[in-house]
Amino acid sequence: MAYNKDLETREVQATWDVTTYQYKLDGRGAKVLADGMKEKTIRGIKCPQCGRVYVPGPTYCRVCYIDIDDVVDCSDEGVVMSYCIEMADVRGNPMDEHRVSAMIKFDGADTWFIGTVHGIDPMDVKIGMKVKAIWKDVTEGNLGDIQRFEPV
Amino acid sequence: MIMSNVAIAGVGYTPVFVSKRKDVNIAEMISESVATALENTGLTPDDIDAVTFGNMQTFEGLNMPHLWSAEHILAVDKPTIRISTGGTTGMSTLQAAYYYVASGLYDIVMAVSWEKQSEGDSQVGLAGIVMPEAMVMVQHGLDLFGGGGLSAMGGGSTGAASFQAMSYLHHSGADPEHIDKMAALERSNAALNPYAHLRKKTSVEDIQATPFIAWPLRFGHTCPTSDGATTCIVMSEEKVRKMTDGNVAWITGLGSATSDPSTANFLEGQLTDPAEQEPARIASAKAYKMAGIKDPSRELDMAEMYNGFAHQSLMWLEKLGCCKEGEAHKLLDAGALNIDGEIPTNASGGVFSTNAIGASAMNRPAECALQIMGKIEGGHKIPKKIRKAVSHGWGGMFQYVTVMVLADEPMKS
Numbered sequence: 001m002a003y004n005k006d007l008e009t010r011e012v013q014a015t016w017d018v019t020t021y022q023y024k025l026d027g028r029g030a031k032v033l034a035d036g037m038k039e040k041t042i043r044g045i046k047c048p049q050c051g052r053v054y055v056p057g058p059t060y061c062r063v064c065y066i067d068i069d070d071v072v073d074c075s076d077e078g079v080v081m082s083y084c085i086e087m088a089d090v091r092g093n094p095m096d097e098h099r100v101s102a103m104i105k106f107d108g109a110d111t112w113f114i115g116t117v118h119g120i121d122p123m124d125v126k127i128g129m130k131v132k133a134i135w136k137d138v139t140e141g142n143l144g145d146i147q148r149f150e151p152v
Numbered sequence: 153m154i155m156s157n158v159a160i161a162g163v164g165y166t167p168v169f170v171s172k173r174k175d176v177n178i179a180e181m182i183s184e185s186v187a188t189a190l191e192n193t194g195l196t197p198d199d200i201d202a203v204t205f206g207n208m209q210t211f212e213g214l215n216m217p218h219l220w221s222a223e224h225i226l227a228v229d230k231p232t233i234r235i236s237t238g239g240t241t242g243m244s245t246l247q248a249a250y251y252y253v254a255s256g257l258y259d260i261v262m263a264v265s266w267e268k269q270s271e272g273d274s275q276v277g278l279a280g281i282v283m284p285e286a287m288v289m290v291q292h293g294l295d296l297f298g299g300g301g302l303s304a305m306g307g308g309s310t311g312a313a314s315f316q317a318m319s320y321l322h323h324s325g326a327d328p329e330h331i332d333k334m335a336a337l338e339r340s341n342a343a344l345n346p347y348a349h350l351r352k353k354t355s356v357e358d359i360q361a362t363p364f365i366a367w368p369l370r371f372g373h374t375c376p377t378s379d380g381a382t383t384c385i386v387m388s389e390e391k392v393r394k395m396t397d398g399n400v401a402w403i404t405g406l407g408s409a410t411s412d413p414s415t416a417n418f419l420e421g422q423l424t425d426p427a428e429q430e431p432a433r434i435a436s437a438k439a440y441k442m443a444g445i446k447d448p449s450r451e452l453d454m455a456e457m458y459n460g461f462a463h464q465s466l467m468w469l470e471k472l473g474c475c476k477e478g479e480a481h482k483l484l485d486a487g488a489l490n491i492d493g494e495i496p497t498n499a500s501g502g503v504f505s506t507n508a509i510g511a512s513a514m515n516r517p518a519e520c521a522l523q524i525m526g527k528i529e530g531g532h533k534i535p536k537k538i539r540k541a542v543s544h545g546w547g548g549m550f551q552y553v554t555v556m557v558l559a560d561e562p563m564k565s
Contacts, residue, residue: 002167003166003167003168003170003173003175004175006175008175009174009176009177014213016213018276018280018283021283023283023284023287023288025284025285025288025419027288027291027292027419029420029421030288030292030418031292033292034292034293044421052423054420054421054423055421056418056419056420056421057420057421058419058420058421062412062420062423081425082316082319082322082425082426082427083318084311084314084315084317084318084366084367084369085364085366085367086311086366087365087366087367088363088365094363098367101311101366103315103422109421110421110423111420111421111422111423112421112422112423112425113421113422114418122367127319127322140293142292142293143289143292143293143294144293144294144295145293
């Protein structure tokens with residue numbers, strides 16, 4: 001029972017097809033958010049008990065454990081809570097243009113939302129800085145309607 | 153709390169932790185650590201009352217590895233459960249063995265943990281955690297990996313961890329260079345550890361020469377993917393007295409806690425800062441109370457932190473009360489985290505140097521146990537006498553924490 005670098009067991013290739021799975025999820029909060037985006041509005045769901053506003057909203061408050069359905073509008077401006085500068089893509093290949101990916105808390109919301117920040121040298125981005133959503137000219141009612149974020 | 157004292161009586165590692173064990177299959181590899189644990193304790197298969205078993209879900213594409221390898225883990229005719237709690241799996245598996253023995257149900261339980269990452273695709277395994285949520289968001293127009301406004305996880309798990317690293321740096325006052333320094337320290341520790349995977353003495357300059365994946369994290373700040381297994385044998389006090397020479401490591405405290413998912417919660421909004429890690433405070437407070445530790449910053453002789461990424465060792469020292477918030481990088485600068493320092497941190501090289509994921513959170517308490525017993529093989533033996541040690545596991549969607557305190561003496565009843 002020792003490590004034998006030279007011995008090779010037989011290798012058999014196999015695949016597991018994830019497209020055979022049928023995921024069912026309640027995406028109502030995501031739909032509320034996406035539909036609002038057609039009107040260039042950030043919509044979340046508020047808990048009447050603790051007052052937390054979720055973007056996108058779940059159907060229950062994750063702190064109070066009660067059902068919630070109170071749709072509220074938030075600002076499309078917010079604060080950078082954390083960020084990174086992406087220098088490699090998801091497959092590990094270096095990216096020619098570095099990109100700021102930020103976690104943003106919209107004013108009026110309690111959750112962090114993800115987006116890219118442009119119009120600033122990546123090294124100048126700071127936690128706590130104010131940013132605003134830059135909308136597409138023609139919105140379609142999906143999460144792609146926010147083109148990017150820029151410093152206020 | 154009325155429970156029996158429980159000890160780790162012995163540890164068995166596979167002969168190596170490497171990228172690809174081509175000479176053995178999964179069950180054969182696991183059995184190496186099981187056999188070594190028996191050899192190190194002088195026990196026979198008949199002495200083992202029950203087996204707990206842990207590895208990651210999906211990573212190797214095997215659904216019931218504990219039953220597939222039943223003979224290899226000496227589980228025939230015995231209770232056997234599989235535990236899979238993400239990065240914390242190894243410690244959860246050991247904690248389950250502890251529950252068995254502390255409850256008085258069994259006397260000697262074997263906890264087996266492993267991963268053979270070369271036989272699967274770890275990024276597919278990780279993606280499986282968020283797949284349904286991500287799919288719903290993609291259907292609503294989220295540009296998950298693209299260049300649009302709502303990009304997400306550049307750089308895979310390192311990309312996700314970079315948000316935590318940046319928040320940690322911001323709130324602690326540490327510089328990105330402190331991550332380089334911690335990385336160099338742990339890799340150099342690993343060079344002394346025969347069971348570490350990446351074993352090369354490494355300088356800060358070596359780390360800084362590696363490319364960035366997502367600022368502030370570099371390639372040199374990230375863990376490897378390893379093949380390897382670890383087995384711990386857990387024993388009641390009565391059996392320790394009867395069957396060993398008494399040189400064991402006592403599990404004097406343990407805790408675990410979760411928060412909400414603090415990363416990649418696309419569908420319901422992320423509530424929590426991934427660098428906040430309240431569960432670490434909750435779990436460690438429980439463990440310290442149980443172990444009778446009042447001031448962890450003074451009473452602990454060593455720490456083994458779960459650190460997939462190099463900034464995390466510093467972050468966990470603060471969250472687990474080994475120092476004040478914002479002080480860990482100062483301890484690093486003062487040399488206190490070195491093997492011969494006041495609170496040697498990851499003398500083993502940490503998860504950051506060896507990461508057979510299912511085993512990673514068991515290697516932390518296993519290393520503490522071996523240091524307490526004076527049975528460390530290799531140059532990473534801590535020169536002072538270790539009386540109390542804290543070990544830690546972390547994982548899930550950045551939110552689940554396990555803590556185990558070990559000591560050279562059992563708790564007095």
